[in-house]
Amino acid sequence: MPPAAPSFELLPGAGDSPVILHVPHSARAIPADVRAGIVLDDEALGRELDHITDAHTAEIAARAARLSGVAPWRFVNRLSRLVVDPERFPDEREEMLAVGMGAVYTRTTHREALRPADTDPEPLVARYFRPYARAMTDAVADRLAAAGRAVIIDVHSYPTEPLPYELHGAGPRPPVCLGTDSFHTPPELRDAAREAFAECGETGLDSPFSGTYVPLEFYSSDPRVSALMVELRRDTYMTEPGGPSGPGLDRLATALARLVTAVSG
Template identity: 70%
Template sequence: MNGSPDPYRLVPGAPDSPVILHVPHSSRVVPAGVREGIVLDDAALERELDHITDSHTARIAAEAAALAANGPGRKEPWRFVNGLSRLVVDPERFPDEREEMRAVGMGAVYTRTTHGKPLRPDGHPEEPLIDRYFHPYAAAMTGAVARRLAATGRAVIIDVHSYPGERLPYELHGDGPRPPVCLGHDSFHTAPDLLAHAEKAFAGFGGTGVNSPFSGTYVPLKYYGTDRRVGALMIEIRRDVYMTEPGGPAGPGLHRVAAALAELVDAVTGAPPT
């Protein structure tokens, strides 16, 4: 839980691949200096990490990338992986996040747990965490997208997430369907063919849904709503599909998820069917 890893890492893929697999919530690492501002004891913090972490999604992305690199005409995607827990900062919550998320303590800097308990004390300053962790991450991700645009003329961000089988109290819109695979899309950045490719790739999991229980997808602010060369789609895998909840080990379903994700990468890059 403690340590000083890289706060994020960009893992190179094929020079002519437009795809970035973005993995923002897989880590459980909370640096010691950040831990000091969290009011949970160690046991409670571990339980919260079990619930809030998209466990094993970095492994899913890595396996998918390796599969997508294997074979003639296939192109390994790039990977942008958060090395820190979302309890440090959530890189997909912008500092001016809409009020409904801040109201439940789930803005860029979380102040409440998944069950509504205090995570940080009232009045805990957000700016030092935003300056140290959020802004550098956002700048690095923006740069990664810019380089894919320069190299290939387009960029496709595939956001790799997971979500619990049962609704957690912090979920404001969790009363809808909870399919094995939820596809989050954006009306500007998610082209119909990108969504169709994902529906086909994940068809074997017993059903996909769109924007339920989580909606939208991540695009750096520089490009959001202005540059259609940047495509984006969020993949939310229900955790019981590939792991033991909460926070337990991965099962054989992980390999099936990785293979489906690799199929989606192939479709996006135009690689021949395997």
């Protein structure tokens, strides 16, 4: 059965831009047949979506793209991460399996049941995860062919207070957290981000979330692919949890545009 809604969308930027703004967790849509496998009632599911969704990050990326000196490409997940989480490892390498949040979640942000514990992830992985991964791999390959390099900037958000599912929630929670990778995040990309977001408050590294997303075909093997995760603390731009955006959204979008412009040349 085909998806009830497009699973993802690649929105073109400038032909010579190396930048892909990746927005994996901004959507709330769940196809009806996938919803049937979730044990929460509608009210509880709505609360879980409020907590787990990186609300308004697609809008931040869209505004940044319009403001950038060189328009970046955007790869946007149009379905909730409760369908599949495209940024997880699809195998035993994924540390979030420890809390039931691998590629297909079986537990909620509060460590309660989301799906039966014996749920077979393979049907959802085959239907959603692998096509997403292939399309993102192709998008990066296209940027390598067109620009000779690719810069993946992940656009995320996180709550002001840690949620029970977080494995590393005890550390600092600055207004902007930059997730880095020892292979794919060169110092100049990290420093450009710190400068771009300087007006948005403290910018920290790898706390409460660390790492970056790179398609497995290039992961830890192709230095032409650089990557950075930008995590925005939600109280800086929206009402938590799951509420409307506020004036901070424009400030963050402008900062993200500065970063895109800085790394596009």
